[in-house]
Amino acid sequence: MPRKITLVKEGEPQPVDAAQGEPAPAPAAPTAALTEAEVDELPRAIVRRLVKDKLSHVAGGEGAEVIVNKDAMAAFAESARIFIHYLSATANDMCKESKRQTINADDVLNALDDMEFSEFVEPLRTSLQEFRNKNADKRSEAKKQQKEKRRKLNEETLPQKENDPADDAKENGVA
Amino acid sequence: MDPSQSGTPSLFPVMDIPVAYPPAAYPPCEVAVAAAAYPRLLYAPPDAAAAQQAAAAQQQQQLLGAPVVCPPAAYPPGEVAVAAAAYPPQLYAPPDAAAAQQATAAQQQLLGAPVRVAYAPPDAAAVQQAAAAQKHKHQLQMLWLELRREIEATTDFKKHNIPLSRIKKIMRADPDVCAITAEVLVVFPWACEMFILELTRHGWAHAEANKRRMLQKSDIVAAIARTDVFDFFRDTVLHDDAKEGADAAPAAAAAAEKAHPAAGAPATDPLANYPMPQQ
Numbered sequence: 323m324p325r326k327i328t329l330v331k332e333g334e335p336q337p338v339d340a341a342q343g344e345p346a347p348a349p350a351a352p353t354a355a356l357t358e359a360e361v362d363e364l365p366r367a368i369v370r371r372l373v374k375d376k377l378s379h380v381a382g383g384e385g386a387e388v389i390v391n392k393d394a395m396a397a398f399a400e401s402a403r404i405f406i407h408y409l410s411a412t413a414n415d416m417c418k419e420s421k422r423q424t425i426n427a428d429d430v431l432n433a434l435d436d437m438e439f440s441e442f443v444e445p446l447r448t449s450l451q452e453f454r455n456k457n458a459d460k461r462s463e464a465k466k467q468q469k470e471k472r473r474k475l476n477e478e479t480l481p482q483k484e485n486d487p488a489d490d491a492k493e494n495g496v497a
Numbered sequence: 498m499d500p501s502q503s504g505t506p507s508l509f510p511v512m513d514i515p516v517a518y519p520p521a522a523y524p525p526c527e528v529a530v531a532a533a534a535y536p537r538l539l540y541a542p543p544d545a546a547a548a549q550q551a552a553a554a555q556q557q558q559q560l561l562g563a564p565v566v567c568p569p570a571a572y573p574p575g576e577v578a579v580a581a582a583a584y585p586p587q588l589y590a591p592p593d594a595a596a597a598q599q600a601t602a603a604q605q606q607l608l609g610a611p612v613r614v615a616y617a618p619p620d621a622a623a624v625q626q627a628a629a630a631q632k633h634k635h636q637l638q639m640l641w642l643e644l645r646r647e648i649e650a651t652t653d654f655k656k657h658n659i660p661l662s663r664i665k666k667i668m669r670a671d672p673d674v675c676a677i678t679a680e681v682l683v684v685f686p687w688a689c690e691m692f693i694l695e696l697t698r699h700g701w702a703h704a705e706a707n708k709r710r711m712l713q714k715s716d717i718v719a720a721i722a723r724t725d726v727f728d729f730f731r732d733t734v735l736h737d738d739a740k741e742g743a744d745a746a747p748a749a750a751a752a753a754e755k756a757h758p759a760a761g762a763p764a765t766d767p768l769a770n771y772p773m774p775q776q
Binding site: 364365368369372373376377380388389390391393394396397398401402403404405406407408409410411413414423424425426427429430431434437438439441442445446449450453454 | 714
């Protein structure tokens with residue numbers, strides 16, 4: 323229930339929806355909401371790692387370490403979760419506009435442009451190209467493996483077809 | 498007879514010149530002197546060398562004549578050595594001069610030719626090669642720089658720290674989202690990482706403004722309020738603040754009260770933002 327409300331807000335920020343959304347969280351159980359949020363949130367260790375790496379870069383000149391509050395870490399994780407919801411909803415809208423049912427990577431990139439995160443688009447495209455290249459390499463390797471399997475199958479089928487004792491002796495020798 | 502026969506074939510091409518001298522000018526007893534003169538003719542250029550050798554031969558004849566007459570009449574046997582000693586320098590002087598002249602001429606010829614022929618093309622070729630090498634170096638440097646930039650950009654996103662299972666769960670929470678391609682699942686963790694980095698940057702800026710070394714939730718809330726890009730989840734974060742305020746102890750309530758003025762400012766911002774999409 324609270325998820326849908328948040329999604330509606332994310333989808334279209336309208337005052338009527340906001341007015342309707344305000345009383346909704348009151349009836350919801352706070353403990354259930356917290357537990358659900360904790361389950362769906364991203365792992366804290368990874369978020370902490372990312373945040374501290376960025377802070378070390380930003381505050382590198384000063385040299386001192388920066389302390390991050392637990393509430394701040396929770397806020398980071400929750401904001402990331404909300405970001406995923408918002409991005410997936412926007413990408414879904416882009417996909418439907420183009421009359422397709424499967425969300426594509428290009429839809430996600432266009433969604434980022436609409437969300438005014440244009441800075442993210444270029445590095446993501448470069449990483450996508452590399453990912454595709456890697457997939458192509460993996461596919462070629464998979465084909466090679468399939469060929470090897472076929473060869474093995476052929477080798478296995480040949481002795482089954484032939485039932486001569488000399489061939490049996492050869493098979494035993496090979497084994 | 499044998500040495501004379503052996504000498505004739507070597508002297509054959511220059512037979513005319515020596516044939517003219519011995520029978521007319523020189524006695525048979527001094528044939529050795531004439532024979533000594535011939536090799537010089539063979540070894541030197543004909544015109545200049547011949548004239549020089551003729552002069553040398555005349556000088557030698559004069560010297561040979563003098564000692565033949567003097568020793569029995571004027572000089573004792575002990576001083577014959579002095580006369581013999583006088584012969585070598587005179588005998589060796591002309592070949593030294595001729596040899597020196599020949600050597601100088603040969604050196605000039607040898608030195609001149611390779612300098613002109615050998616050094617000109619290598620200079621031009623060397624210059625061209627140097628220019629080409631410099632161009633190649635520049636091109637290689639540019640290529641290396643581009644590769645480094647690409648590598649740095651790519652390595653940042655290859656870690657895949659965020660697990661895909663969590664992202665799938667979060668995406669499946671939306672009923673509208675039906676089908677997703679593998680590439681989308683790859684793009685989402687990268688986008689999340691970039692989002693978190695941006696949020697930390699803005700939050701840290703706010704903390705620095707307040708001269709603090711500790712990132713707090715208020716910093717993140719303020720960053721979200723200040724940045725237009727983060728409008729989409731401003732309300733939800735504030736709601737979470739309200740929930741935590743309700744659930745927590747009085748100290749947390751006090752913190753929430755302190756946060757109220759920060760919350761007041763963003764409350765006006767969304768109102769200002771609402772008419773824009775309507776228009």
